[in-house]
Amino acid sequence: GENVExxxxxxxxxxxxxxxxxxxxxxxxxxxxxxxxxELGKRPQLIIDIRSNVGEKxxxxxxxxxxxxxxxxxxxxxxxxxxxxxVYFCAAALxxxxxxxxxxxxxxxxxxx
Amino acid sequence: xxxxxxxxxxxFRKEGQNVTLSCEQNLNHDAMYWYRQDPGQGLRLIYYSQIxxxxxxxxxxxxxxxxxxxxxxxxxxxxxxxxxxxxxYLCASSIGQGEKPHFGNGxxxxxx
Numbered sequence: 745g746e747n748v749e750x751x752x753x754x755x756x757x758x759x760x761x762x763x764x765x766x767x768x769x770x771x772x773x774x775x776x777x778x779x780x781x782x783e784l785g786k787r788p789q790l791i792i793d794i795r796s797n798v799g800e801k802x803x804x805x806x807x808x809x810x811x812x813x814x815x816x817x818x819x820x821x822x823x824x825x826x827x828x829x830x831v832y833f834c835a836a837a838l839x840x841x842x843x844x845x846x847x848x849x850x851x852x853x854x855x856x857x
Numbered sequence: 858x859x860x861x862x863x864x865x866x867x868x869f870r871k872e873g874q875n876v877t878l879s880c881e882q883n884l885n886h887d888a889m890y891w892y893r894q895d896p897g898q899g900l901r902l903i904y905y906s907q908i909x910x911x912x913x914x915x916x917x918x919x920x921x922x923x924x925x926x927x928x929x930x931x932x933x934x935x936x937x938x939x940x941x942x943x944x945x946y947l948c949a950s951s952i953g954q955g956e957k958p959h960f961g962n963g964x965x966x967x968x969x
Contacts, residue, residue: 745916753897778957787947787960788900833899844890844915845958849899 746771748836750848758856763824765851767834768816774836777817778845779808782831791832792819824855860884863948863961870942870968878933878964880948887951889931890958893917894945903946906931935966942968 747770757763769777778793794801794808794817801808805824810817821828831852835845861882870876882889888907892900902915906925920939925931931950935942945965949958 750899780960787962789960790957793957844902844905845900846902847892847900849897 746774746836746846748834748846748848750834750851752851753849754852754854756854756856757824759824759826761824763821763828763853763855765819765832765834765853766816767818767836767848768814769836769846770815771836771838772812772815773838776837777808777810778835778837779806779819780833780835780847782833782850784830788833821853824853826855826857829853829855861948861950861959861961863946863964865964866962868964868966870966872968873937874968875934875936876942876966876968878935878946878948878966880931880933880961881929882931882948882950882961883929884950884952884959885928886959887928888958889925890949890951891915891921891923891931891933892947892949894947894963900947903933935968942966 750767775796780788781791782788792806792808794810805822807820831850833850834848837845864879890905891903894900901917903921904923906912912923922934945963947963948961951958
């Protein structure tokens, strides 16, 4: 089955800096890669996703890049703010038929004012 | 919130007792999922269902059971056979084809 590795496990940045979280996946057939943000005690919320037919997707301060050859994808957050502090999860899935997501173990992002 | 309701938010049980966690959705989604979340472990798939009266085991199904008698409902039973049941349980649903699963607010189960 699919295996998703996520790094780093914790990331501390100063407000205004950029943050990058990286994930690798094992199944070359995976073609859907969402990112979730989870605040303490709350449910994960989808913040951005990318499919394998594109290499990059942006949404305001958030961007995701995908390298299919190397089987890795990254989340980039620019101009970080304290409210960006949360745990971020990457995931991978086959987007054909009814598929299930395999999640990375998460990255705790701490943005200091 | 978001059309997926999990209840209760907190649940306490004694060891050896079975307990059922509720998950209801009004999004008309075909697929529903149960994940377990432990600190530092990410989300791990317990069971999923693509359609009424059908479900499949996920990566950590041992000690759990589910049913899908209605499209809107996918309850999870944590049985006494589950060795470490204390965890945060998340239910999710999607329209199908792994499309953008939406999560409920979760149930935190504590077994002592």
